[in-house]
Amino acid sequence: MSERAENSSGTGVPPVQEHGQDAHATRSGTGVPPVLFEPKIVAFVCNWCTYLGADLAGTTRLEYPPNVRIVRLPCTGRIDFNLIVKAFEIGADSVLVSGCHPGDCHYTSGNYHARRRWILFRELLQALGFDMERIHFTWISAAEGHKWQEVVKEITEKTRQMGPYTSLYQISEAPPQSLPFRGGELNAPDKFSGPSAGQSGATPLSAWGGEGEGALRETCRRLLAEDKVKVVIGYGKRGPVFITKPGDVEKLVWNNQCLANLTVYLKRKEIKALGRPAVVVKGCDERALVVLEKESQLDRKDMHVIGMACQGMGEPKCETCDVHVPRFADEVIGETDKHAPETSERWKALESLMALPAAQRMSYWATEFERCVKCYACRQVCPMCYCERCLVDKNRPTVIDTSATDKGNFAWHILRAFHLAGRCIGCDECTRACPAGIDLRLLNLTLAKAAEEHFAYRAGIDPKAEPLIGAYSLQDKENFIR
Incomplete structure (x- = not known):
């Protein structure tokens, strides 16, 4: 018996298939059975509950697929959103984030803060066209070894059916050539529009x-x-x-x-x-x-x-x-006779984007970010970007690729947008300053709408309101968490 066949029959674990291979391909002429696609799943878990739940599943001999790679962190409140994006970039097919049940946090309220952040971050990923079927959130306590087993089995099987995640940052399906962004015209690489001129509809x-x-x-x-x-x-x-x-x-x-x-x-x-x-x-x-x-x-x-x-x-x-x-x-x-528009009018451009399928949204942003030259004009004109040293400038470790690559550009714009969650005041200076004409306003609108709909919060309106990210409520919705 060959070593390959011996390993396959002896361990019962099929060889892991690389991304891009046909999950049902056969090796003609060899008599070797079809190679099944085995997904790679990254799990970011709380040290005090979910990790112990996974450990309990192991010590009690509960069987579950060996496809999950666990990354243990002190608390779900310490799970940086960049980690989810980075996991997909290095080849993960699905990502799981799991922590203590509300009220059971070792640090009192870490999971409450995490829940609010993930509510907002999910909205951003959805607007960018990420496959939300591949991102999972659960509460698993130290005593729930059986739940860990069930969750891993379910995610593995679901991901296996979906296949490898190959559409990340891909221009696979072109969006329509007419969208109500930036004056109603889509910014395409061969149709450079530059920053808006600020003339249409202006007072003479x-x-x-x-x-x-x-x-x-x-x-x-x-x-x-x-x-x-x-x-x-x-x-x-x-x-x-x-x-x-x-x-x-x-x-x-x-x-x-x-x-x-x-x-x-x-x-x-x-x-x-x-x-x-x-x-x-x-x-x-x-x-x-x-x-x-x-x-x-x-x-x-x-x-x-x-x-x-x-x-x-x-x-x-x-x-x-x-x-x-x-x-x-x-x-x-001075004074003005201008009246406040209908609330629904504020989200028109965003609603047009969200009406597109996820693949087209991803293609739209891949096309937009392809033109980004990493000049950081969007950062320099933003009154909310005041860090002495921006995360993107740090190189020990390098969190974001500083060169204008697909991964680096996506990571930068995701970072910039989410750091403004509950803080962006809608001045749109980032969009106006962008020399490549990227409509960054849509990302800001995504998080502004999420903050208003989920938490009834608008940045810079009420001086007495608590900061959105720095606070939490026991009533924050968690219908996306298992």
């Missing part, structure tokens, strides 16, 4: 300025002359300007080209060195101040906020904006 430039611009200049002149502030962060003809002298306030403008979110400069060391600032904000920009103060990144007492009533700048975000007048500014200039 001739209708701006006037009293609003004059009042802004006078206000800033007064603040500087009375030494109430040391620098004014405002809009100039060609971009942001930093005014330190009363005589320079004529450089300030207010028109439909005032697109930037100026709150991003409040965290810059160079600006802090100038002294107490005044910052010009629109209604949407002001939400960033609320979030930053919640996260102890600034103190509103240390600045002066000048709010400008906004008629809309013609960007896609303006069509669904419902905060046209700043609510917490120290003084507000």
